Amino acid sequence: MRIDVLTIFPQMFTSPFADSIVGKARQRGIVDLRLHDIRDATRDRHRVVDDAPYGGGSGMVMKIEPLVAALEAVRDEQPGSGPLVYMSPQGERLEQERLKALAREPLLTILCGHYEGVDERFVEHFVDLELSIGDYVTTGGEIPAMVLIDALVRLLPGVVGKRDSVVQDSFYGRLLDYPHYTRPQGFRGYAVPEVLLSGNHAAIERWRRKEALRKTRRRRPELLAQAPLSEEDQGLLAELEAEEAQREIPLRQ
Numbered sequence: 001m002r003i004d005v006l007t008i009f010p011q012m013f014t015s016p017f018a019d020s021i022v023g024k025a026r027q028r029g030i031v032d033l034r035l036h037d038i039r040d041a042t043r044d045r046h047r048v049v050d051d052a053p054y055g056g057g058s059g060m061v062m063k064i065e066p067l068v069a070a071l072e073a074v075r076d077e078q079p080g081s082g083p084l085v086y087m088s089p090q091g092e093r094l095e096q097e098r099l100k101a102l103a104r105e106p107l108l109t110i111l112c113g114h115y116e117g118v119d120e121r122f123v124e125h126f127v128d129l130e131l132s133i134g135d136y137v138t139t140g141g142e143i144p145a146m147v148l149i150d151a152l153v154r155l156l157p158g159v160v161g162k163r164d165s166v167v168q169d170s171f172y173g174r175l176l177d178y179p180h181y182t183r184p185q186g187f188r189g190y191a192v193p194e195v196l197l198s199g200n201h202a203a204i205e206r207w208r209r210k211e212a213l214r215k216t217r218r219r220r221p222e223l224l225a226q227a228p229l230s231e232e233d234q235g236l237l238a239e240l241e242a243e244e245a246q247r248e249i250p251l252r253q
Helices: 020-027 064-077 096-102 120-126 142-153 163-167 201-219 231-247
Strands: 002-007 032-037 084-093 107-112 129-132
Touching (some): 020 142, 064 107, 064 120
Parallel strands (some): 002 107, 084 107
């Protein structure tokens, strides 16, 4: 997969994507990450990419000319044309299903906005998708773009050693992840659940699924309405409801 990033701060991406999973994916040729400085597409000696907004108001707006020039320069290099994603707090909230769809794209271009945003004409005529990482505003689109790239790359085949690690991630199947434990078995009186020490793989898988349902039901109940639940899942949910009802029964005085 090739990912092109349009930004005025390309140096911000150097260290985060030189190591860890994304760095290894780049070294192995699974992902081709290219950084493009939008200022290189300007024509004035001061390399200006922003200007005051028409109609007045505070802040500055990124100009359409360097954005289009930068995009066209990237498209001239690409062996095709993939979608252009603009990282914006006004965009669609980034979720796992969208990531899975983007992971199927061989080419992807990401625009990192700044200031008060970009000229709306660029958004209307060149942007294919606006994405947000949450209902808050960052100082620029670089960190949201890093979040998108990191979450996206780990879905690519061959990036994560064990495919099950990806499939069982929180949100992959619209459920939160089950609890994880490792050595030591006991610590200050805190024990690991006995079922995980039993060696009974069927019992372990059932426990993990039930705990994933329990956590999702407690923390993000709206996800259950979207999750592809099996008959066994429905049975586990019924068990959880019965357990909660039992805990609510007052003790006899």
